[in-house]
Amino acid sequence: MVLEKINQANDIKKLDKGELLVLADEIREFLMQKISVSGGHLASNLGVVELTMALHLVFELPEDKMIWDVGHQAYTHKLLTGRRDGFDSLRKYGGMSGFPKRKESSCDAFDTGHSSTSISAGLGYVRARDILGEQYHVLSVIGDGSLTGGMAYEALNNASRVKSNFIIVLNDNNMSISENVGGMSTYLGELRTNEAYTGLKTGITNVLNKIPVYGERFVKHIHKTKNGIKQLFIPGMLFENMGITYLGPVDGHNIQQMCRVFQEAKKLDGAVLVHVLTKKGKGYVPAERHPARFHGAEPFEIETGLPKKKRVKPNYTDIFSTVMRKFGDRYPNVAAITAAMPDGTGLKRFSNMFPDRFFDVGIAEAHAVTFAAGLAAAGLTPVVAVYSSFLQRAYDQVLHDVCIQNLHVVFAIDRAGLVGSDGETHQGIFDLSYLSTIPNMCVMAPKNKWELSDMMKFAVEYTGPIALRYPRGEAYDGLQEFRAPMVYGKSEVLFDEEGILLLAVGSMVKTAHEVRLYLKKLGYPCSLVNARFVKPIDEDLLRELEQEHRLIVTLEENVRCGGFGEHVLDYLHEIGSRARIIQVALPDDYIEHGNVEILKKEAGIDAESIEKRILAEYIGNSD
Ligand SMILES: Cc1ncc(C[n+]2csc(CCOP(=O)(O)OP(=O)(O)O)c2C)c(N)n1
Numbered sequence: 001m002v003l004e005k006i007n008q009a010n011d012i013k014k015l016d017k018g019e020l021l022v023l024a025d026e027i028r029e030f031l032m033q034k035i036s037v038s039g040g041h042l043a044s045n046l047g048v049v050e051l052t053m054a055l056h057l058v059f060e061l062p063e064d065k066m067i068w069d070v071g072h073q074a075y076t077h078k079l080l081t082g083r084r085d086g087f088d089s090l091r092k093y094g095g096m097s098g099f100p101k102r103k104e105s106s107c108d109a110f111d112t113g114h115s116s117t118s119i120s121a122g123l124g125y126v127r128a129r130d131i132l133g134e135q136y137h138v139l140s141v142i143g144d145g146s147l148t149g150g151m152a153y154e155a156l157n158n159a160s161r162v163k164s165n166f167i168i169v170l171n172d173n174n175m176s177i178s179e180n181v182g183g184m185s186t187y188l189g190e191l192r193t194n195e196a197y198t199g200l201k202t203g204i205t206n207v208l209n210k211i212p213v214y215g216e217r218f219v220k221h222i223h224k225t226k227n228g229i230k231q232l233f234i235p236g237m238l239f240e241n242m243g244i245t246y247l248g249p250v251d252g253h254n255i256q257q258m259c260r261v262f263q264e265a266k267k268l269d270g271a272v273l274v275h276v277l278t279k280k281g282k283g284y285v286p287a288e289r290h291p292a293r294f295h296g297a298e299p300f301e302i303e304t305g306l307p308k309k310k311r312v313k314p315n316y317t318d319i320f321s322t323v324m325r326k327f328g329d330r331y332p333n334v335a336a337i338t339a340a341m342p343d344g345t346g347l348k349r350f351s352n353m354f355p356d357r358f359f360d361v362g363i364a365e366a367h368a369v370t371f372a373a374g375l376a377a378a379g380l381t382p383v384v385a386v387y388s389s390f391l392q393r394a395y396d397q398v399l400h401d402v403c404i405q406n407l408h409v410v411f412a413i414d415r416a417g418l419v420g421s422d423g424e425t426h427q428g429i430f431d432l433s434y435l436s437t438i439p440n441m442c443v444m445a446p447k448n449k450w451e452l453s454d455m456m457k458f459a460v461e462y463t464g465p466i467a468l469r470y471p472r473g474e475a476y477d478g479l480q481e482f483r484a485p486m487v488y489g490k491s492e493v494l495f496d497e498e499g500i501l502l503l504a505v506g507s508m509v510k511t512a513h514e515v516r517l518y519l520k521k522l523g524y525p526c527s528l529v530n531a532r533f534v535k536p537i538d539e540d541l542l543r544e545l546e547q548e549h550r551l552i553v554t555l556e557e558n559v560r561c562g563g564f565g566e567h568v569l570d571y572l573h574e575i576g577s578r579a580r581i582i583q584v585a586l587p588d589d590y591i592e593h594g595n596v597e598i599l600k601k602e603a604g605i606d607a608e609s610i611e612k613r614i615l616a617e618y619i620g621n622s623d
C-alpha cells in the first residue's frame with residue numbers, strides 16, 4: 001500500500017506521479033472505512049484529498065504554517081503528517097481529535113473548530129514572521145461556507161494591506177453544511193461557471209496534457225509575472241479590487257494543476273487567494289448525493305450509506321423542530337433564524353412550511369442576533385436557534401443589541417452541555433454563565449421533552465429577551481407526571497421532604513432524580529426541585545427551603561464559574577443561610593472530546609460521583 005509509505009510529514013514528496021493517484025484512492029478508502037466505524041466529518045474530508053496532497057507536495061511542514069478553517073476537513077492532513085494510527089481512536093476519549101491541535105502535532109499551526117478564523121490567525125502569523133525576520137510560508141485554507149462569516153471579511157480587509165506573501169486557499173465546494181447562502185456564494189458561483197473560465201480551462205488542459213514537456217516550459221515562462229498568471233486565469237475582480245491577488249478557479253481534484261498554481265502563489269508579494277473547486281463527498285456516491293447528511297456522520301454501513309444505529313426516541317432537536325412547525329401556524333409573527341445550521345437546529349421543517357419567515361444567514365452568529373433584534377424592534381417574534389458554543393460569538397450582540405433595548409428575542413440554545421466527540425471547541429458549557437451576566441435576560445432549561453415544549457410557548461408569549469437551553473441527544477421522557485404551569489422565575493418542586501435538597505437545572509434533573517432514588521433507598525429524606533429558571537433564580541422558594549434542609553446541592557451541566565450554583569450560593573450568603581452547599585458543576589476548564597458519559601464521570605457530575613460526594617458531606621456532618 002502506498003499509504004503505508006507515509007509515516008511522517010513530507011514523506012509524500014518521495015512518491016512518483018503514479019503513486020500519488022493511487023494514494024488519493026487509498027486515502028478515500030481509508031477515510032470511509034474508519035469514519036463508517038467511528039463517525040466523523042466524512043463529506044468535507046473526501047472533498048479535499050487531492051487539495052491536501054497538493055499542499056503537502058508544495059509546502060514544507062512543520063516550517064510552513066498551514067491553518068485549516070473550522071478544521072473538520074483536516075483528516076488527510078493528519079494522515080500525511082504521520083497520524084494514521086490515530087484514526088482508530090478518532091474523537092474518542094483520550095484519542096485523536098477531529099480537529100487540528102497544536103499539542104497533537106507540530107504540523108498543526110493553529111487550533112480550530114469554530115469557523116472563519118483562519119485568515120485572521122494566518123495574518124497574525126504573517127505579521128509575526130515579518131517582525132521576527134523569519135522565512136516561512138503561511139497559508140489559510142478556508143471553505144466557501146466559512147467565507148460567509150464576518151471575521152473572514154474583517155481579516156480579508158486587513159490582509160489586503162500586507163506586503164509579504166500570504167496565501168489564502170479558498171476551498172469552494174459550493175456547500176456549507178447545507179446549501180451555502182448569500183451574495184458571496186452567488187459571486188463564487190459566477191466565477192465557477194464563467195464561460196471564459198471553462199474555455200480557458202480546456203486551453204490549459206490542452207497545454208498541460210497534450211504537450212507536457214514544452215507545455216510546462218511555456219507555462220513556466222508566462223507564470224513569471226503576476227500579469228502572466230492572469231493570462232491563464234480569470235481574475236476574481238472583487239478580491240483583486242481589494243488588493244488581493246486572485247488565482248483560479250483551479251480544479252481541486254487535479255494534483256498537478258494545483259501544485260503549479262501553489263508554486264506560483266508562493267512567489268507573489270502580498271495576499272493571494274487561490275480559488276480551488278472541489279466536490280464535497282467526492283468518491284463516495286451517498287456522500288456526493290447527500291453531502292449534508294455525510295457532513296458529520298454517525299457510524300454507517302458503507303454499502304448503503306445508512307446509519308448503523310436506528311434512532312428510536314426523538315432528541316431535543318426533534319422536539320424543538322415539531323414545536324416550531326406548530327408555532328409557525330399558531331403565531332403568525334414568529335420568525336426563525338439560523339446561522340448555517342438549518343438541519344442541526346431542526347429548523348428545516350419550519351423553513352419548508354414558512355419560507356418567508358425563515359432566515360439562514362450563513363455562518364454569521366453575530367449578525368443573526370442583531371438581525372433578530374431588528375426583527376423584534378419592528379414587531380416580529382424572532383426565534384434564534386443556535387448551538388450553545390456558537391452563540392459565544394455573539395455575546396456583545398445579545399447584550400448591546402437585544403438586552404439593553406429589552407427586545408423580545410427568543411434564543412433556542414441547542415447542544416447546551418457536553419456534546420461529546422467534537423471536544424472543547426464545541427462543548428456548550430458556558431452559556432448559563434455568560435447569559436446570566438446580562439441584565440434583562442431570562443434564562444431557562446427544561447427537565448424533559450414536554451417541558452421544552454412548555455418553555456417554548458412561555459418564551460414566545462413572553463415580552464423580553466429570553467433563552468432556553470437543551471442538550472445534544474435523546475430527549476428525556478421521564479418525570480412526565482410533573483407538568484406544573486410555567487410561571488416567570490418560579491421553580492417546580494418535584495419532591496418536598498427535608499434534610500437534603502437537590503436543586504437541579506435542565507438535563508441534571510434526570511441525574512438528580514437518580515441520586516434521590518439512591519439516597520431514599522439508603523433511608524435519607526430528600527427533596528428535589530427542578531429549577532426551571534437560572535435567571536432569575538427563585539429566591540422565594542430558596543428562602544423557604546433553606547430552613548428545612550441542612551444540605552443544599554445545586555446541579556448543572558455548565559461550568560461552576562458564574563453558573564447557577566454560584567448564584568444560589570450568593571443568595572444564600574446574602575440571607576445568612578446556615579445550610580451546607582455542594583455545587584455540582586463542570587470545572588473551570590476546557591473539556592476534551594469523548595463519550596459524554598465518560599466525560600461526566602471524569603468531571604464528577606454523574607449520579608455515582610454525586611452520591612458519594614453527598615454522603616461524605618451529609619454523614620460527615622450528621623451530628
Ligand atoms: C462559528 C461556527 N458556526 C457554525 C459552525 C458549524 N459548521 C461547521 S462546518 C460548517 C460549514 C462549513 O462550510 P465550508 O467552510 O464550506 O466547509 P465544507 O464543509 O463545505 O468543506 C458549519 C456551519 C462552526 N463550526 N462554527
Ligand SMILES: CC(=O)[C@@H](O)[C@H](O)COP(=O)(O)O
Nearest residue numbers: 070072113296344415422472
Ligand atoms: C464542525 C462543526 O462545527 C459541525 O459540523 C459540528 O460538528 C456539528 O455538530 P453536531 O453533530 O452536534 O450537529
Ligand SMILES: [Mg+2]
Nearest residue numbers: 143144145175
Ligand atoms: Mg464548502
